[in-house]
Amino acid sequence: MEREIVIIGGGPAGLAAAVEARKNGIEDILILERDKSLGGILQQCIHNGFGLHIFGEQLTGPEYADRFIKEVEKLNIEYKLDTMVLHISSDKTIQAINPEDGIINIKAKAIILAMGCRERTRGALNIPGTRPAGVLTAGAAQRFVNIEGHMVGKKVVILGSGDIGLIMARRMTLEGAKVEMVVELMPYSTGLKRNIVQCLDDFNIPLLFSHTVVRIHGKERLEGVTIAKVGDDRKPIPGTERFVECDTLLLSVGLIPENELSREAGVKINDITSGPVVDESMQTSIDGIFACGNVVHVHDLVDFVTEESRLAGRGAAKYIKKELKKSDERIYAKGNGGVRYVVPCIINSENVDNEVNFFMRVDNVYRNVYLCAKQGDTVITKVKKQMVSPGEMEHLKIKREVLKQIKKGEITFHLEEV
Amino acid sequence: MEVKKMICINCPLGCSLEITIDGEEINVSGNKCKRGREYGISEIKDPRRIVTSTVRVLNGDKMLVSVKTSREIPKKLIFDVMKEINGVKLKAPVSIGDIVIKDILGTGVDVVATSNAKKI
Numbered sequence A: 001m002e003r004e005i006v007i008i009g010g011g012p013a014g015l016a017a018a019v020e021a022r023k024n025g026i027e028d029i030l031i032l033e034r035d036k037s038l039g040g041i042l043q044q045c046i047h048n049g050f051g052l053h054i055f056g057e058q059l060t061g062p063e064y065a066d067r068f069i070k071e072v073e074k075l076n077i078e079y080k081l082d083t084m085v086l087h088i089s090s091d092k093t094i095q096a097i098n099p100e101d102g103i104i105n106i107k108a109k110a111i112i113l114a115m116g117c118r119e120r121t122r123g124a125l126n127i128p129g130t131r132p133a134g135v136l137t138a139g140a141a142q143r144f145v146n147i148e149g150h151m152v153g154k155k156v157v158i159l160g161s162g163d164i165g166l167i168m169a170r171r172m173t174l175e176g177a178k179v180e181m182v183v184e185l186m187p188y189s190t191g192l193k194r195n196i197v198q199c200l201d202d203f204n205i206p207l208l209f210s211h212t213v214v215r216i217h218g219k220e221r222l223e224g225v226t227i228a229k230v231g232d233d234r235k236p237i238p239g240t241e242r243f244v245e246c247d248t249l250l251l252s253v254g255l256i257p258e259n260e261l262s263r264e265a266g267v268k269i270n271d272i273t274s275g276p277v278v279d280e281s282m283q284t285s286i287d288g289i290f291a292c293g294n295v296v297h298v299h300d301l302v303d304f305v306t307e308e309s310r311l312a313g314r315g316a317a318k319y320i321k322k323e324l325k326k327s328d329e330r331i332y333a334k335g336n337g338g339v340r341y342v343v344p345c346i347i348n349s350e351n352v353d354n355e356v357n358f359f360m361r362v363d364n365v366y367r368n369v370y371l372c373a374k375q376g377d378t379v380i381t382k383v384k385k386q387m388v389s390p391g392e393m394e395h396l397k398i399k400r401e402v403l404k405q406i407k408k409g410e411i412t413f414h415l416e417e418v
Numbered sequence B: 001m002e003v004k005k006m007i008c009i010n011c012p013l014g015c016s017l018e019i020t021i022d023g024e025e026i027n028v029s030g031n032k033c034k035r036g037r038e039y040g041i042s043e044i045k046d047p048r049r050i051v052t053s054t055v056r057v058l059n060g061d062k063m064l065v066s067v068k069t070s071r072e073i074p075k076k077l078i079f080d081v082m083k084e085i086n087g088v089k090l091k092a093p094v095s096i097g098d099i100v101i102k103d104i105l106g107t108g109v110d111v112v113a114t115s116n117a118k119k120i
C-alpha cells in the first residue's frame, strides 16, 4: 500500500495534525491507532479543564477529543482502529498489524509520529520490598475506574504529586476510597495549583513534600508502605521511617515520550526531553518524518499539543507539496541558565509563517525573573515572570522578521534576575 | 472573629490568602490582585465545584459514559450528587450533551453526558 501521509497515533496530536494536513490540501491521509477508539489518553481524563486556550471554554477530556474526532469524520479522513504499528524504517515504510488485515506494509511519503507518552513504572523507581497486587500507575488506575468501571482499592497512598496523581486522589475519594496521603519527593509539586486545591484540600487529603516511599509490604495484596522524609540530596533520612497501612499504591512519577519506533527508524532523540529533535515545522532529523504532542515532550496542557500538532500537519503538507525549504542557514535554539530544554531547537527561518512559539521547561522554582531569548549577549526578547516552576511549561514567541534577520547561529534561552 | 487560610487558584502565582470573617464582614489579605479577593469571598460565602464522574450504560459499545454537572454545584453537595449519579443506569445510545439527571437535588443544575455510547 502507498499513502501520502500516515499518522501514527489517534490522540489529540494525531487528530489535529490530520485535520490541518487536509486543510492544507492533502487528500490521501491515513491515521493508525492501536486502541478501539480515537482520542488517545483524553478518553480516560473525564475531569474538566481542557480547551481553555483553543475553545475558550472548559471541556472534559472526552469532549475535547470529540471536537477533533467530529472534524476528522466530517473531512472524511481515513483511520484504522485496533491497528498497532510495529516498525518504521528510515525510508518511511511502516509495518502494522490488526485483526482484520493481518500484517500491513505501507510506503508513506510523509509520516507524523503522534504516539504520546507512557508512565514511569515501579521498575524505573527501584522501590525495594515485595511485589504484591495493588501497586499500579495512576494512569492505569484512571483507565480501570473511568473506562472499565471497577475500583482498584479502598485505602490509597499516592506517590508523586503530578496532575494525574492529584486527579486520581479526588476520583478515588468520590468513588468511596480513603486516600491517606500524597507523598512527593521534591519540596514542591509539579501539579497545577488548581488541582492541589480542588483535588486534595477540598477533601482534606494531606500532601507530604520531601517524602518518599522506601518499602512496599504485603504478600499477595499490598498491606502497606513505609514512607520516609528525604534530605536536600533527595535520599531518605534514617530514623524518619513510618508505616502507612494501605491496599493500593498509585504511582504518579512522570511520563516518558513513547519513542521505540522513532529510535528504530533512526530519528535523532534529545536526551533531555526523550523526544525527537524537531525544527520549526516539527520535522525530525529524517526528511519527511514529523512528530508532535507528547511524543516530542511531555505537555501539561492539551491546548499546546493541538497548537504544535497543527504545525506538524502543515509541515507535512508543505513537504508533500515540495514547499518546505531546507537551507544550510539554520538557527539553533538552546536552553541555558535555568532553562532545561527548548522545542523546537532548529529553525529554518524561510519556513516560518508568522512567528515561532518556543516551548521550554525550567529546572527549578524561581520568583521574579526575566525569561529571555538572546543572540550572544544581545537580548532578542524578554518577559517578566513573577514565578516559574518545572511543573508549568513556559513559552516565548519570536517573530519571523526577527528570525529572518538572525538567519543562522544560535539563540539561547535564559532566566535572569530582575 | 475567624481566620481562614487558602491558596488563590486563579493564576499560577497562587497567592496565600488570609481571610478574616467577622460576622457579615469578610476581609481578604495576601492577594496580589482583585481576583484573589473575589475568589476568597466566594470560597467563604458559597464555594462551588463542577463534579465529573461516570455512569453505567446498558447495551452500549462501552461499559460507562462520562458525565459532568452542567454548572458548578455547592461544594457541600458533592457527595450527595455522587450518590445520585451512582444510582443511574443509562440505555445506549448516549450522546454528548444528553441530560442524565435533570435539576439534580433541586440545584437547577443538570448532569449531562460528556462522552458517546453507541447501541450494539
Ligand SMILES: Cc1cc2nc3c(=O)[nH]c(=O)nc-3n(C[C@H](O)[C@H](O)[C@H](O)COP(=O)(O)OP(=O)(O)OC[C@H]3O[C@@H](n4cnc5c(N)ncnc54)[C@H](O)[C@@H]3O)c2cc1C
Pocket: A008, A009, A010, A011, A012, A013, A014, A032, A033, A034, A035, A039, A040, A041, A042, A045, A050, A083, A084, A085, A086, A114, A115, A116, A117, A118, A119, A138, A139, A140, A142, A163, A164, A167, A255, A258, A261, A292, A293, A294, A295, A299, A300, A301, A302, A305
Ligand atoms: C495517564 C495520563 C493522564 C493524563 N491526564 C491529563 C490531564 O488530566 N490533563 C491534561 O491536560 N493532560 C493530561 N495528560 C497529558 C495528555 O496525554 C496530553 O495532554 C495529550 O493527551 C497528549 O496527546 P497525544 O496525542 O500526544 O498523546 P496521547 O493522547 O497519549 O495519544 C497517543 C495515541 O497514540 C496511540 N499509539 C501509541 N503507540 C502506537 C502504535 N505503536 N501504534 C498505533 N497507535 C499507537 C495511543 O494508543 C494513543 O491513542 C495525561 C497523560 C497521561 C499518560
Ligand code: SF4
Pocket: B008, B009, B010, B011, B012, B013, B014, B015, B030, B031, B032, B033, B034, B035, B036, B037
Ligand atoms: S490573587 Fe491575583 S495574583 Fe494572586 S494568585 Fe490570585 S489571581 Fe493570581
